[in-house]
Amino acid sequence: MSTPGTPAPVRTRIAPSPTGDPHVGTAYAALFNLAFARKHGGEFILRIEDTDRTRYVEGSEEQVFDTLRWLGFSWDQGPDVGGPAAPYRQSERLPTYREVAERLLADGHAYLCWCSSERLTQMRTRQQQLKMPTGYDRMCYGKTREERAELPGFTETPVIRMLVPDDARISFDDLIRGSITPPQPDDQVILKADGFPTYHLAVVVDDNAMGVTHVIRGEEWISSTAKHLLLYGWLGWTAPAYAHMPLLRNVDRSKISKRKNPAARLKWFQEEGYLPQALVNFLALMGYSMPDGREIFTFEEMTESFDFARVNPVGPVFDIDKLNWLNGHYLRTLDDEAFLAAAGPFLPAGLSPQDVRSLVVPLRERTKKLSELAEQLDWLAAETVTVAPADLAKHGLPAPDARTVLEAFAKNLEQLDPFEKDQITATLDRVVAESGLNRRRSFMTARLALVGKPVSPPLDDTMVALGAQRTAARLRQAAASLDG
Incomplete structure (x- = not known):
């Protein structure tokens, strides 16, 4: 406690209940309590309100600690760090x-x-x-x-x-x-x-x-x-x-809850592949505006400017599109090694980030959340892929020309030794030039044959990842499927 005649040091707290997966509102409250305390050189306390024994869930308390630390938050007093006002669990x-x-x-x-x-x-x-x-x-x-x-x-x-x-x-x-x-x-x-x-x-x-x-x-x-x-x-x-x-709200203005919205679960953001700094920035935007109006800022920058006059009392809509935009921005700020490390847990089973480095790194530019990587690279682990006729008609060559170029690609590529990017690119360009067909549509036809969709890493990187035999086999399989 403070000495008589001196102002008390600022102390804030959050007091979540261990009743299941931590709610995103816990992180939201923690962010503002922590920012205000740090702004004034004060202390932030974490207290566990576990008096409702009918709703108590084993392991929930540890999830609170883990998810808040994942966000980069730390507390000065709490059940796991101790403090002068212990105990910090109400049941004690x-x-x-x-x-x-x-x-x-x-x-x-x-x-x-x-x-x-x-x-x-x-x-x-x-x-x-x-x-x-x-x-x-x-x-x-x-x-x-x-x-x-x-x-x-x-x-x-x-x-x-x-x-x-x-x-x-x-x-x-x-x-x-x-x-x-x-x-x-x-x-x-x-x-x-x-x-x-x-x-x-x-x-x-x-x-x-x-x-x-x-x-x-x-x-x-x-x-x-x-x-x-x-x-x-x-x-x-x-x-x-x-x-x-202000409360976090769904699009219909109802209070965000775990029953209605999976994003109410704090762990959902980890599972979907959001970066903690993106989520912190997003939660700050839900209730706070920076003096200069910018939307991208760090916790430290928010803390430095913190003023309750800048908190909007109107309940914000939890806009996942805005979060995806922010997360995409933060992903693009990562260097190659940091992006690969973050991507690792989200790759299809059996794929090492370093083994598919040339495929993963280019995806950074169009990835909004890391869970998208599994879908973007599912073709790599698949036994076969199917070319959708609608995609071929929209993006590729007409069927007769598509068969011609796919068979020519397969024949020439399987002869390459070594099967490397420079040789692959030169071979593709030569085949297209000899055929007289449109280069962009020829390459898109090959892409559809290899990955089954019009978006993929660069074509030469895709082929290197598949290897010569699998590349030729998929090209021929796609060509054969066009016979009908």
């Missing part, structure tokens, strides 16, 4: 939450509730039918256990609820949105029957214990901020400043 802090909940009970800011889940469901259903505001009806407030047990819908183990004043209209100044007055909160459960806290109690207790000065989170938490500010006031703690980020 249960006595602290119980102590604070008991204090709120003793001070009259909370009460016990014995209502069963069935009774609460019936209550909410009736409220909805009558078009009433939903919220707890305080059936248990002011009653002893014995008094409540005589009424319907009783359960033995109580929860602890906040006692929210009826006139608790709380406003706060949001660093992005200005003055906000959230809706009147209800009597939120703060400690569940299993002894685990709800989010609302745990986040306040943990942020206070860890000295968090700025809470930067999604706009879906705006309505909960009033509850949190009430708890800060009751406990006599200083509340942090709040900044509520």
Whole structure:
């Protein structure tokens, strides 16, 4: 903690839940929290909110660490690096939450509730039918256990609820949105029957214990901020400043979710072959604009310019086309060796990047994401390829001329020794000149015969990769298929 009379150092945090594959929103929140902390020479904390044991997924916590580090993010305190406010897993802090909940009970800011889940469901259903505001009806407030047990819908183990004043209209100044007055909160459960806290109690207790000065989170938490500010006031703690980020949205403006959009999974970007620097740049663009308006910038450049006034409060559409454009740009900035190293995991099985170097490197110029490489090079591992008549008609020679040139290419190429690029190019040019046919369409006819599509690496590189025998065999097979 800071010395009295001196400002507290900036501390931000993210607190993901280990409930499955990490959400892209975790990276989005981490980016802005980290940029703000680094801008002010402060600290960034990673905390694991694992109090919902019904949704806990083994291994999810490690995925959070791995994917955030893949993006180049680091944290100053956390479960895996330690820190002065340890432990950083909520499941390891249960006595602290119980102590604070008991204090709120003793001070009259909370009460016990014995209502069963069935009774609460019936209550909410009736409220909805009558078009009433939903919220707890305080059936248990002011009653002893014995008094409540005589009424319907009783359960033995109580929860602890906040006692929210009826006139608790709380406003706060949001660093992005200005003055906000959230809706009147209800009597939120703060400690569940299993002894685990709800989010609302745990986040306040943990942020206070860890000295968090700025809470930067999604706009879906705006309505909960009033509850949190009430708890800060009751406990006599200083509340942090709040900044509520715009939500990432699908094209239909709905909140991006793993059920609707595979891109909601953070690991999807690794699986598809996006570079981490491209994804960081893209996520920054989702909520931030640089002072000079440029769209391509680094994390360090964003950090240097960071100002909440440059955060757009309107929810951005998750535009994959824009991400593909950015990723293509970053791929083209890689030198040959870096591109080959990045490409390795995405090549068809059995292909080494160095073995097909002459094929892979030229693909950098037209690759948007590395997963495209498998499709672009699938012809290399295939036993045979099929020439689509429509492609031949559109890009190649008419069938009689195509047969002629393919057979001539095959006959002359299989005689080459060594079978190398210079000799291949010279042979192709000589055959085309002797035939009197169009060079571009002749070469495209050969390309279609070898790879089955009109786009491939340079023709001589393609032939070297296939070898003399496979090249001649595919050329003849394509020629024979045109006989009909």
